[in-house]
Amino acid sequence: xxxLVESGGGLVQPGGSLRLxxxxxxxxxxxxxxxxxRQAPGKGLEWVANIKQDESEKYYVDSVRGRFTxxxxxxxxxxxxxxxxxxxEDTAVYYCVRGFAGDPWGLGTLVTVSS
Amino acid sequence: QSxxxxxxxxxxxxxxxxxxxxxxxxxxxxxxxxxxxxQFPGTAPKLLIYINNQRPSGVPDRFSGxxxxxxxxxxxxxxxxxxxxDYYCAAWDDSLNGWVFGGGTKLTVL
Numbered sequence: 168x169x170x171l172v173e174s175g176g177g178l179v180q181p182g183g184s185l186r187l188x189x190x191x192x193x194x195x196x197x198x199x200x201x202x203x204x205r206q207a208p209g210k211g212l213e214w215v216a217n218i219k220q221d222e223s224e225k226y227y228v229d230s231v232r233g234r235f236t237x238x239x240x241x242x243x244x245x246x247x248x249x250x251x252x253x254x255x256e257d258t259a260v261y262y263c264v265r266g267f268a269g270d271p272w273g274l275g276t277l278v279t280v281s282s
Numbered sequence: 283q284s285x286x287x288x289x290x291x292x293x294x295x296x297x298x299x300x301x302x303x304x305x306x307x308x309x310x311x312x313x314x315x316x317x318x319x320x321q322f323p324g325t326a327p328k329l330l331i332y333i334n335n336q337r338p339s340g341v342p343d344r345f346s347g348x349x350x351x352x353x354x355x356x357x358x359x360x361x362x363x364x365x366x367x368d369y370y371c372a373a374w375d376d377s378l379n380g381w382v383f384g385g386g387t388k389l390t391v392l
Binding site: 202204211212213214216217224226227228262267268269270271272273274275 | 319372
């Protein structure tokens with residue numbers, strides 16, 4: 168069964184940092200682009216970042232560029248999102264998503280930025 | 283303000299059909315395929331339609347997608363109460379090198 172499991176979310180103060188992880192199983196992780204997508208409470212979906220299979224290409228939405236870093240470890244079938252200088256508006260559920268079709272999505276991990 | 287434009291709400295009675303529109307531009311829908319996702323409250327989105335009109339296995343054929351120019355549509359026929367959910371369109375954007383989403387449409391089955 169294809170599965171994505173996110174972890175690392177929590178409560179952090181403005182200006183703080185968090186590192187999200189996504190453990191993949193049930194498919195050959197190294198052959199897929201991977202993405203992070205977030206959803207603020209009561210709001211719609213927002214693409215955050217994506218990364219090519221060999222990490223040679225990484226792209227970010229403007230609002231996080233320079234603060235967030237996406238990475239992956241194909242040997243561990245894992246995807247990461249290092250989030251620095253966090254702001255209140257980064258509060259959201261963060262989903263790990265496979266491929267260009269966006270299938271499947273993980274269950275998500277909640278990041279709350281508040282003092 | 284989302285890049286792709288969807289109506290915020292749609293409704294229909296059981297057995298009826300409903301269509302949800304999604305409007306974009308030349309850098310996204312106009313040059314790339316469209317996916318649709320279904321999301322129930324408190325759960326992760328699920329792929330409903332990919333590459334404009336393809337259904338993943340397990341998705342009923344009551345759901346269909348289409349695309350023309352810079353717009354796309356999701357049609358649901360024979361509405362059922364369990365179709366009540368939020369629906370999002372998405373497309374790759376060549377300017378951003380990332381996905382853009384619609385703001386979502388809340389479907390109510392009356």
